[in-house]
Structure formats: structure tokens, C-alpha cells
Amino acid sequence: MKRLGASLFALFALSACNDPGLVGVRGISEATAAEVAGCTLITNIRMAPGVYGPLLADQGLRYARNMVKDEARAAGATHVVFDLQRPGEPVYEVRAGAFRCPA
Incomplete structure (x- = not known):
């Protein structure tokens, strides 16, 4: 039983390391x-x-x-443009446009 618990913990830890929300996303740029x-x-x-x-x-x-x-990259975008947020105000929704730009 201990072995199963250790295996599940290791699996969870490895999956968290690959979570793009935690580690960031490569291959897509923020733009204006x-x-x-x-x-x-x-x-x-x-x-x-x-x-x-x-x-x-x-x-x-x-x-x-x-x-x-990550969702934009999966859709084939190269750039994202996030909607502007007012400094100091709480953010209840993140909005962005996903764009494909020529190389």
C-alpha cells in the first residue's frame, strides 16, 4: 500500500511539473x-x-x-494580445485574442 501511495504521489508531482499553467508556455509571444x-x-x-x-x-x-x-498555441497561434486590465482592480476573467503572424 505504501508503494502505491508513493507511486501516485510521484505521478501527481510529475504531472504538475508539465502543467503549462504552472511552468509557462514556449512558442507563443505576447504582443500589442x-x-x-x-x-x-x-x-x-x-x-x-x-x-x-x-x-x-x-x-x-x-x-x-x-x-x-497554451490554448492559443494549440490553436496554431504565434502571438496573443491580452485585454488591458485596470491596475489594482480584481480580475475575474482573462481575455485575449490569438493571432497567427507571418514569420
Whole structure:
């Protein structure tokens, strides 16, 4: 039984290490609307951060932004443009456009 518990813990730890929301996403760049003016819009993506509040809001926002980037990359995008957020205001939804730009 101990061996099964250790194996499950190791499996969970390895899967967390590969979670793009935790480790970030390569192969996709953040851009401004002006920078993607000549690019093709692939899709618009929305995601709610999983946690809120004074202690975990930043981690929840970072996770949601990374997951939006991963979804955009999976859709074939090369760049994402996040909607602007007002500094200091809580974020209840992360919104971004996913674009494919020529190389």
C-alpha cells in the first residue's frame, strides 16, 4: 500500500511539473494590438482565474494567462494580445485574442 501511495504521489508531482499553467508556455509571444495588425486572428479566448483574494490572486492570474497562451498555441497561434486590465482592480476573467503572424 505504501508503494502505491508513493507511486501516485510521484505521478501527481510529475504531472504538475508539465502543467503549462504552472511552468509557462514556449512558442507563443505576447504582443500589442499594433504589433499584430498584419496578422490573422485565429480565435478569442476567455478564462477565469481559479483563485482570487489578497493572497492568491497573482498566482491565479498568472496560471490563467499561461493557460490562455497554451490554448492559443494549440490553436496554431504565434502571438496573443491580452485585454488591458485596470491596475489594482480584481480580475475575474482573462481575455485575449490569438493571432497567427507571418514569420
